[in-house]
Amino acid sequence: MTTTSTRATLLVCPASGKGRAARVAGSVAAALREVVDHLDLRVADSADGTARLAREAVADGVDVLVVLGGDGAAHLGVQACAGTSTALAVVPAGTGNDLATALGAVSADDVVAALRAGARRPLDLGRVAGGPWFATVLCAGFDSAVNERANAMRWPSGPRRYDLAILAELAALRARPLVVETEDRVVELDALLVAVGNTTxxxxxxxxxxxxxxxxxxxxxxxxxxxxxxxxxRMLPTLRTGRHVDHPAVRTFRARSVRLSGPPWVAYADGERLREVPLGEAPLEVECVPGALTAVGAPR
Structure with missing residues (x-):
């Protein structure tokens, strides 16, 4: 029985999770129809198709865009919904699912429950100057190299893929000079990686x-x-617990905006490679935009 007055679009990215999104699309759509008044089902055939269909849904004025896919698909949903009245929901069906987890969506049932309860909250977003929005983490250096390697790996799936990519990249590891500028400080250091987090x-x-x-x-x-x-x-095991920030080699900062310059690193945001020039050819400027996205769920 419909309990909310909601018009939604379910955007399915069938390749996500090695086809998992396609396999569960029917059951997810059926569950969503129980809690919305009208549901449009759209299936994307590529990343470009996902971006286009997301933009079209938002332009059509839907109340909620529900993305069934992984972090790459969720990232494209963020681009479409940021700064609009359309709320974004993510049903996890990919490898990492970090945004879905941040929104408290471990399964489709969580999204259905949030829609039934009308659980919508403003979510901050990061924005790269001249570039995309991001909802989770922007990284450069060792961790972006790990992303490059992990994305090229066919096996294994899930977090284990990142663990193996980390070990493989350690062989080529070297520090490079980095300048971190925030609204209240300028720090110069030799760095192995930098991560800019909107979520954890x-x-x-x-x-x-x-x-x-x-x-x-x-x-x-x-x-x-x-x-x-x-x-x-020795530090690697502590990454899984968050205790790495207690290590003397780790520096942490908090800022409304940050400017990174120095090494020729490629940056990733939401697990997606930024198309802009590598850090080192031009500074990377990032800002936090409070409440830029309306999200379905309870952000953690």
Whole structure:
């Protein structure tokens, strides 16, 4: 029985989760029809198709865009919904599902329950100057190299893929000079990685910015400074618990905006490779935009 007056679009990314999204699309649509007045079902055949269908749904004025897919699909949903009245919901069906987890959506049942309860909240977003929005974490350096490797791997799936990519990238690891500028400080250091978090986690649940909140108007920065490989190997297990921030080699900051310059690193945001020039050819400027997105669920 319909309990809310809601018009929604379910955007299915069938390739997500090695076809999992396609397999569950029918049951997800049936569950959503119990809690919305009208549901349009759209199936994307590519990333470009996902972006186009998301934009079209928002332009059509739907109340909620429900994305059935992984973090890549969710990232495209963010681009369409940011700064509009359309709320975004994410049904997890990918490898990492970090945004869905941040929204309290472990399954389709969580999204259905949130829609039934009318649980919508404003969510802060990060924005790259001249580039995209991001909802979770922007990273550069060692962690972006891990992303590059993990995205190219066919096996294994899930968080284990990132663990193996981390070990593989340690062999080529070297620190580079980085300048971090915020509204109240300029810090120069030799760094291995920098992560800018709107939410806590990336890579399938790694809490790289464990204290980040998507509702405080601030970005959390985690910088790992130059360290021997043996030190990093001892630190790696603490990444899964968030205790890495207690290590002397780790610096943390909190800021409304940040400017990063120095090494020729490629940056990733929401697990997606930024198309802009690599850090080092031009500074990377990022700001937090409070309440830029309306999200279905209870952000953690």
């Amino acid at each position: 986690s990336y890579g399938g649940g790694i809490p790289v910015c464990p204290d980040a909140s998507p509702a405080d108007g601030l970005l959390d920065l985690t910088v790992v400074t130059a360290s021997p490989r043996r030190t990093l190997l």
